[in-house]
Amino acid sequence: MIGQPLPRLEDRRLVSGNGQYTDDINLDGQVYAAFLRSPHAHALLCSINVDAARAAPGVLAVLTGQDYLDAGFQGIHHVPNPADAIAHTQPAFTTSLTGAIFNQLHLPLPVDKVRHVGEPVAMVIAATALEARDACELIEVDFEGLGAVVDADAAMQEGAPELWEGAPHNICFQVQLGDRDAAQQQFAQAAHVVRREFRNSRIVNCQMEPRAAIGVYDAAAQSYTLISGSQGAHRQKLCLMGALRAPADKVRVVCPDVGGGFGPRSMVNVEQLAVVWGAKHVGRAVKWTGDRSEAFLSDYQGRDQITRAAIAFDKEGRILAVDNEWIGNVGAHTVSYVPMANGTRVMTTVYHVPVAAVHISGVMTNTVPTGPYRGAGRPEAHHMMERMLDVAAREMGIDRIEIRRRNLVSRAMLPYLSPMGLTYDSGDFSGNMERALVVADWAGFEERRAASRAAGKLRGIGMANYVEAPVGAPRERLEMSILAEGIVDIVSGTQTQGQGHATTFAQVVVAQLGVPLDSVRLRTGDTAFVSLGGGSHSDRTMRLGGTLLVKASAQIIADGMPAAASLLGVAQDALQYADGSYRDAQSGRSASLFDVAASAPLKAVVEIDARIPAHPTGCAVCELEIDPETGDVELTHYTSIDDVGQPINPLILEGQVHGGLAQGIGQAFSEGYHVDRDSGQVMSGSYMDYGVPRAGAVPPLSLEFTEDPTSGNPLRVKGGGESGITPATATIFNALADALRDISSDEIPMPATPAVIWSIIHNREGSTDGI
Template sequence: MIGQPLPRLEDRRLVTGNGRYTDDIDVPGQAYAAFLRSPHAHARIVSIDIGAALAAPGVIAVLTGADYLADGFQGMQHVPMPLDAIDPTAPAFRDALHVPAYSRLHLPLPVDNVRHVGEAVAMVVADTAARARDAAEMIMVDYDVLDAVVRADDALTPGAPQLYDDAPGNLCFEVQLGDRAAAQRLFADAHLVVRRDFHNSRVVNCQMEPRAAIGVYDPAEGSYTLISGSQGAVRQKMSLVGALRAPADKVRVICPDVGGGFGPRSSVNVEQLAVVWAARRCGRAVKWTSDRSEAFLADYQGRDAVLRAAMAFDAEGRILATDHEWLGNVGAHTVSYVPMSNGTRIMTTVYHVPVAAVHIRAALSNTAPTAPYRGAGRPEAHHMMERLLDLAAHRLGIDRVEIRRRNMVPRSRLPYRSAMGLTYDSGDFIGNMERVLELADWDGFAARRAASAARGKLRGIGLANYVEAPVGAPRERIEMRVLAEGVVDLVSGTQTQGQGHATTFAQVVAAQLGVPPESVRLRTGDTAFVSVGGGTHSDRSMRLGGTLIVQNAAHVVGQGKAALADLLGVDVATVRFEDGTFIAGDTRLGLFELAARLESTGKPPLASDAEFNGRMAAHPTGAAVMELEIDPDTGEVELLHYASVDDVGQPINPLIVEGQVHGGLAQGIGQALSEGYYVDRDSGQVMSGSYMDYGVPRAGRVPPVSLVFAEDPTAGNPLRVKGGGESGITPATAVIFNALADALGEDAPEELEMPATPAVIWNAIHRESHAHE
């Protein structure tokens, strides 16, 4: 079954309307919540008048942050600092300069200041959702409006408005990695130094399912239950345990079907904590469902980094050193520093960089908090590297492909340790690039460009290579039980949000135990039976979960052999297991038949639990080519063809992996060309708060895709899995911007703004045309 493009087992249920998402769930007697949200980016809360709202029809309670603290609770600890990519016993940035890494508890409702537009200020609980919304409009808040700062570089400027008294200068942390002194020496003697600033723009997490949450409190047990879609129930539970100061066995989190996660749903959001608290306050379950306007203001967002990049080359175009600055916009609350950790670790990508240095800073700002978003730092790093290579090739008069050949890590040098400390154990980087050039007909591009020029169009082609370093939570658990009724019951700490786990996990079980994949039942998303699990992110589910399935299956087979030997009174060494059947002499018992025999005789069942703690390194890699055409009269971009060679390791289900590549590419296209989240620099007001003015790409924007899977095997796990969830997005913005630059010409002194909307491109063409007059 491994390697077979099996149609997803869960799809019939989902596409026929039988999915069960949070908003589909109703708890008897539930009430409904609505939130009053701040119209200001930064303001002191002088007073909150809840009188009119409390007297409104159907209103059960109107709650504020002061009420929450009065009940003895505290804010959520997001633990923004990730564990190191190599040593999971240590933090990623252990040697901060000047200040320790800043981390602040996140209250569900503020008690002093509001710090971004859309921050929840008060909560209304009523007998209907409409009444709750109406009453929320009646709350009167007296604000003392303060100056706001929304850009990370502005936030760190002396004299900038301060978000918190205990975070001087809005600085969360500052770290210097690599040998900067050595890099500067190489820069001084370099033949060419290329410098560019890149603003990797902020994006909204536009998952299909809006966020929703249901809080339940049982006064008899003193227990809390949260029902809410997320990327992992265990992490959500631990955040609630800390905030509610509750024993772990008194908090349960249930995650039903989830309509998209992409990173921001890993962390607990304030509304999830608020409804659980409100359920205790009100004595009944409380349900909340976001609308899209709330989502654009209050959901955790992605990206938003200023990258000041510098790379030194010799006369032959070989990289001597890099010396970068990475400035991340954390937003108003310290949710996550993961993108900065991931991005700087993978910074040298597939190229041999003898010396690398990076100065990293994280800044608070009056914007919605940022969190890991698909790729989480890796697309940002690759965008910077691949653009610098194209610029250097142009200035040195070297072909874009050739400058990459001269700098890529050859397979003969594996295992290769990068200047940032990662060790690549496998990956035919050069071979992947050569293969994608052939797949894209790179050599035939000149004729196609001429044909476009004859029609008055500007045609460009771009190339980008990539490698990933999946990390994520370093702990996972899989429990396996073989049931007499013909089911292999699997409990996993991972959590699907559309990745097809019910299918791919079943394929691995089927391959190991010789059973039909339809007989495998995957259970996730409920801490009543999921005790350990890191959730789904960072290409970790199949690497870790698949490895544990293989281990459990081997234990189950061993148990089965011993059980049959005991039943027959024979030596266990004489028992074989083939294609789902135990064989001893003339006796043949299928896996489920043996399970039934053991159950009927009161013997222990076939069962195994396995847990992993640590790092299981893997490095998905590949290469991509994008071809596009620009209409110079309008600035409109038409994506013509995308070619990709992706080494995701052994694909468990190529059909699902291909879908992952398409989805990641679509997200990269959106960020590159249309998803502009605009916040007024002076007031902090959000200027793109709906789909009317935020350009999520439609299906027609995605070009024809030629996709080939390659595999240079890794020995890091028994299934040879590397990961495919981020292979579409990691090179996407880089390859698109390289193609845009090729179409427009590399002589522009500055980078195109991201997203490169038609207006941005038209202005670039117009500026260049005037510059040459």
């Protein structure tokens, strides 16, 4: 079963309208919440008058931040500082040049001031959703406007408005990593130095399903329940326990079907906490479903990184050292430092860099908080590295491919310890690149360029090598029970948001136990039976969960031997297990796994609390054509060679590559989240102003999977959920730069909309303002 491209087992239920998402759930007696949101990016809350709203039809309660504190609760501790990529028992950032790493608990409703447009100021609970929304308009808030800052670089400057006491110059932390003195020595003797600044634009998490939440309080049991789509019910539970000051047995989180996660749904959102608190306050279940306008102002967002890169080369174009500055826009609340931790760890990517250093700043601004978004720092790192190599090749007169050949980590160098501390145990980096060049017909490109030029078009080609460092929560738990009625029951702390877990888990179990495919039942997403688990993100599900499936299956087989021997009346050492049954080769007698389970319970509980490092790698090539009259860009072909380890289901993996590439195309060309730099007002607050890519934007694809095996886990899994997006913007922007090479050598702003491209071609100033 492993390696078979099975259609997903769960798809028929979902596409036939039988999925159950949060908004599909309705509880007896439920009421509805709506939130009044701030129109200001930064303002003092002088007073809030809720009298008229409380008297409105259908209203049960109008609640403010002070009401929340008066109830004895506290803010959400998001645990923004993740576990280190190597030493997982310690945080990624242990010290700060500022003296302390700043972290502020996140209240569901603020009490002193608002810090971004769209921050909820009050919650109305009413009999219907419309009554709740109408009542919000009756709330009178006296705001005293403060200066706003939306750019991370500007937020650190003298005189910039400060968001929080305790974070001077809005800096959450600053860290210097690597050996900067040694790097500077290499720069001093370098034959050539390249310096560039890259602004990786902010993007909205445009998942298909809007966020929704239902809060329930059981007064008799004094227990809380949250029903809400997420990427990990257990993490949500831990955060709610802290905010509500409740013990573990008094908090339950239920995650039904989820219409897309991509990272931001890993963390608790304030609306989730608010409806649980609201349910206790009014004694009824409280439901909230956000709309797209709210999503653009409140869903945790992604990217928004500035990298000031410097690479020193010798006269042959070999890298001597890297010395970067990395600035991450955290937004208004300390939700996550993951992108900075991931991106800087992998910033030297697949190249042999003798010395590297990086100065990291996590900075707060008057914008929606950011968090991990598909790739979480790794696409940003690859964009910088691959663009720098193309720039260096041009400035030094070296072929773009040749400069990479001279710098790639060779297989002979494996296991390779990068200067940022990652150890690559496997990966044919050179082989991936050479295969991509063949599949993409790189050698024949100049003929195609000439044909485009004859037609009045500009044609470009670009490529990018990549390697990932999948991390994520290091702890996972899995329970496997064999039921006499012919079911293999699996309880896992991972959760699907569309990745096909029910299918891939079943394929692994069939391969390990030899049971029928339809006998495997996967249960996740409810802390009533999921006692531990890290959720799904960072390519971790099959890396950790698959390892536990193999371990649990082996334990089940071993534990069933005594019962099987007793059932068959033979000695244990006479038995062999194969194809779902215990067999005595001498007598030919056999008993199925389910027969044995009927005579003796069979259950395995396995856990892991460790890093299982794996490094997916590959190469992508993008070819595109520009219409100089309009600035419109057509992606004519895209090639992706991906080593994601042993594919469990190639069909699902291809879908993951397609999805990741689509997100990369969106960020490259159209997903521009614009905020006015003076007022902090959001200028792209709907799909009328924010360009999610349509199906027609995805070019013809040539995808191939390859494998240089890892020995780090029994299934040889590396991870495929982020392989499509990690090299995407780097590949596309290298192709854009190649197409425009005779017009401009400046960095192309992201997103590269037709207006931006047209302005470059016609030497006009384009409208590229935004974050």
